Amino acid sequence: MSSLVWLVTGCSPGGFGEYFVQSILARGDKVIATARSVEKIKHFEQAGAAILQLDITDTQQSIKDTVARAIEIYGQIDVLVNNAAYIAIGTWEDLEPEDFQAQFDTNVFGTLRITRALLPHFRTRRAGTNVFIGSLSGWIGHPGCGAYAGSKHALEGMVESLYHETSHLGIQTLLIEPGRFRTLLLSSQNMRAAPTKVAENAEFNKARLDGLATENQRQPGDPGKLSEIVVDLVRREGVAKGREVPFRLPLGIDCFNDVQAKCEETLKLLEDWKDVIRGTDYS
Template sequence: MSSLVWLITGCSSGFGEQFVRSILARGDKIIATSRKLEKLKHLEQAGAAVLQLDVTDSQENLRNTIAKAISIYGRVDVLVNNAAYIAIGTWEDLEYEDFLAQFETNVFGTIKVTRALLPHLRDRRTGTIVCIGSRSGWSGDPGVGAYSGTKFALEGIVESLWRETTPLGIKTLLIEPGRFRTKLLSAENLKATVSAIPDYADMSRTLMGHLASEDQAQQGDPVKHVEIVLDLVRQEGVACDKAIPFRLPLGVDSFDDIKAKCEETLELLKEWEAVIRSTNYEDKNQ
């Protein structure tokens, strides 16, 4: 495959930073973006083009930013919607504004950046859009409802995008990572609200302790995650001579949790099939 031009959101750390390093190692071109340009200096020194991009910016400003990105190399072949964070707190402890901010970054940011680039990909009848979902898009864990909600939302809107744009030559990948050793759970990235409500206090303290102990102790290796995504886009390595799926979980915990959810759903459908299928209008003339 010839050299590709990648545009990645959220490159200051974690998966985003690793995408930049792995892409450069394969000889592709990369436009690394972040809300704060100074956090990308080390990646610029490594050979990446860098651009300030805040996914919560207005649609008009993001169109202008994407136009700048396209002008750097004359095209963008691959977009990776990676920017995200986790808001921790129960339904009652998080304010409406907390939910809104979570969706503004994790969902509406993905929508706006993708919409800004889509005309370019559509005109060229080629390109790949990668969206980073989560195992949390399959399982709504207590205290993580806002984050899970954003990842559930991505499952639906990105699948719709895939169906809309596949006939136009645009590929879409939804990656569903489990727990990987990034900085997603770091104090810098995690926005946590400890419950002030006695009924939730024990659960909240337990969750906070679990997240603190899990930070930098997750099983998943982000380098392996990123290398697999690059293989999928470039159709090489583990993806050589394989049909590329739209949706792919990555990580042992993602596999186990999604498998359990599917089995649970199939069992429910089997047990309640007669009730579920009993809701049609009855033809009283027969």
């Protein structure tokens, strides 16, 4: 495969974005690394990447202008990796509606804005790949993670629609669903935890935050391996060589186990309640 040009969001140190940049450059491809603070990603220039300031919560017009500048750097963009995200922690009563809105504005609407800005470029060329970083939380709503799980559930539904809308245009869509990987997602700069305002939630809230703090940088997944798999999928190399690339791919042993259990539970429910579920047509 010839050299590809990648645009990656959320490339601040310690996240998947940093590993994506390293893996992409190692394959001989070109990459435009982006972050809210360009100062945090200046080191990528020495490695051979181009860098741009990009806040996916900016206006659609501002993001369109940034994408236009990105296209000018190498003349085209072949792959968009939607990686920018953060996690809000708190129960329904502890998080304010504004906290849910902020979570969705980054994880859902920010992703929507940058993807919409690039779609005309891909559509005109009848080529391009949109990679979306979903989550195990797009399958399961863990307690205390309702805002994050809601954003990932919403994103997955939207991305599946995009897949069906654009496949015939030569545009590839990949939805990657990581489990627990050793990034800085649970660090103080990426996790926003709301203190509890409900006495009945105090014990649960403390246990949840203590557990997440203990898990930070002890997650089982290797983000470097994930980034290599994603590059393989796009380039049809390595683990993807000679295989049909799926639209949706969970990654991580915990993700495999939990998704399998969710599927088995759903199939059992469908079988146990089949007469009720299928008995709702007009007589």
